[in-house]
Amino acid sequence: MKNLTFILLLLSITLYGSKQEKKKEYICLPCKDSCDLEIFDHNGPCSTCKMELVEKGTYNKTLTKDQITEDFTVLITTLKNNHPGIYDYQSENDFNQTITSLKAQIPSAKNVLDEYKIMSKLISSVSDAHTYVMNPYYQNILQEELLFPIIPKVDNNKILIDGERLKSINGYQEEEILNRLQAFSNSDGNTIPYKNAFIEMEFPIKYFTFIDNSQTFEVVLANGKTRTLEGKSFFKSGLRNKQSRPSFSVNGNNAILKIPSWEDETATSFNRNLDEMAKNSTLGKFIKKSLETTIKAQTKHLIIDLRGNKGGKSGPAAILLRYLINKPFAYYNQIKVSSDSFPTKKHITNKELVAFYESEDSKKLITKVEGSYFFKKELLPTILPQLDSFSGSVEILVDKYSLSVSTDVVAILKKNREVKITGDEIGGSLEHYCAGNYINLKLPNSGIEVNIPLQRLAY
Structure with missing residues (x-):
């Protein structure tokens, strides 16, 4: 009996000792410094970035039903008041039914990621690629999981x-x-x-x-x-491939222009001075030189590769279109905004944008027609073609990533000239979509951020 007692005592000591050996691990919150990849055996400030270290595996904050309900209400209020295309693909009744269905899931939600799932389904129902909810723990998951x-x-x-x-x-x-x-x-x-x-x-x-x-x-x-x-950690490598550069080549009667992105910090939008943009912006200059080379070489067929191009600035796209359309054309036919009232503005982080839409200056640019608000027609100038435009055939390559400004190019070309579209999938709408200025809504309890466009752009 004594031996059995001794064995049980020894076993309990061993188990206790093994529990003692499982020390807590601490990490630095993602700050894009070298310390992001380190695991610490103590709490306190990080020696590299001075941020407070947190216990590993504790990033998912607990929320109450009332907190999630408040966040849900803030998001719904913002969408109904400020999203210009909220009922483009659903009726108000359909949206309210979605709200009722998702609201019933709130009592079983316990934390920020649970709320994120509910908000993601709500945003999905809006059917707008430019309206999205950001995963609040994207970097944490990459770092820890x-x-x-x-x-x-x-x-x-x-x-x-x-x-x-x-x-x-x-x-x-x-x-x-x-x-x-x-x-x-x-x-x-x-x-x-x-x-x-x-x-x-x-x-x-x-x-x-x-x-x-x-x-x-x-x-x-x-x-x-x-x-x-x-399982594998993607924290160091990331998930997204690096963006490739635009390229251009001429091979006999064919010219190939690949534009992987319309992003260009030196460019602006379609309704600015396109001649100046073609001279001074990085992408504008590249497009100008490529098209002038194509025309000078008397190339008969131009292939424009927009696969993987999710959008960016509309100015460079307008520069391209001027070389491909031989008559005056409109970039957008109409730009609608939802309202000039922001009932949840205390939760909007880019308050300067809200201030502009509420200002008298904004009211000079917007007109009200049958209860809806639109940018005045003079803000949508007719774009004149280049004197020496490309007269050969045009083919556009698209895929499931082709969105936003890329669909601008496809839609405007289809409307104004003969063009061949190659690709069995395209990411965006060829009729209208919501983009332009965006408000960044930060939900008060979870801190989840939602990107909401304020303009509905129609061709």
Whole structure:
């Protein structure tokens, strides 16, 4: 009996000792410094950036039902008052039904990520690619979690891993994974291609957030092959590929102009001085030189590659269009704004934009027609073509990532000249979308931020 007591005592000491050995680990909140990659055995300020260290695995803040309800109400109020296309793809009754359905999920929500899921579904119902809710713990998840280690391809509503179609991950079937992720994703007109573009681009973090937070993955392919994959950290490498540069080449009768992005800090919008922009902006100068070379070489066929181009500044796009359309044309036919009232402005971080829309200066630019607000027509100038425009055939290459200003180019060309569009998917709408100025709404309890455009742009 004494021996048994001794053994039990020894076992309890051993177990107690093993528990003692599991020390807490601390990390620095993401600050883009070298300390982001370090794990500390103590709390206190970080020796590198001086930020307070936090215990690893504790980033997901707990929220009460009342706090989530307040955040939910703030977001709904903002959308209904300030989103100019809130009912483009749904009726007011449909939206209210969505609100009722999501509100019923609030009692079971316990933390910020739970709230994020509810807000993501609400934003998805708006069917606008430029209205999105930001994952508040994006960097924390990258920093602390081991995620699905492969970024798959998502083409034509199929998930492909190393070229092979997926059947399931940890028992979740391919169709279920896509349906669930698409329900939390935004796109123009609720179109699937652009939803799939972002699912593809951020699959590891979206799978973790919305499907399964396992660190080991049993993968079954449609061909019957199975693989067991261990989770991977993407914190150092990131999920998104680096943006490539624009390129141009002439090969015989063909010229190829690739524009991977319309982003250009030196450029502005379509309604500014395009001649000056073509001389002084980085992308404007590149487009001008490329088109002048194309015309001088008497090239018969111009291919413009907009695959992967999610948008940016409209000015460089207008410069391009001036070389391709041989008559005066409108960039946008109409720009609508929702209102000049911001009932949730205390939660909007870019208050200078709110101040402008509430100002008398803004009222000089906006006219009210049948209860709706529009920018005055004089702010939408007719764009004149270049004297020496390109007369050959034009082909545009697009894919599921082609959005925003890229769809501007496609829509305006289709409206004004013969053009061939190549690509079985396109990310954006060719009729209208919401973009322009954006308010940044920060929800009061979770700190979740939502990007909401104030302009509805129609061709």
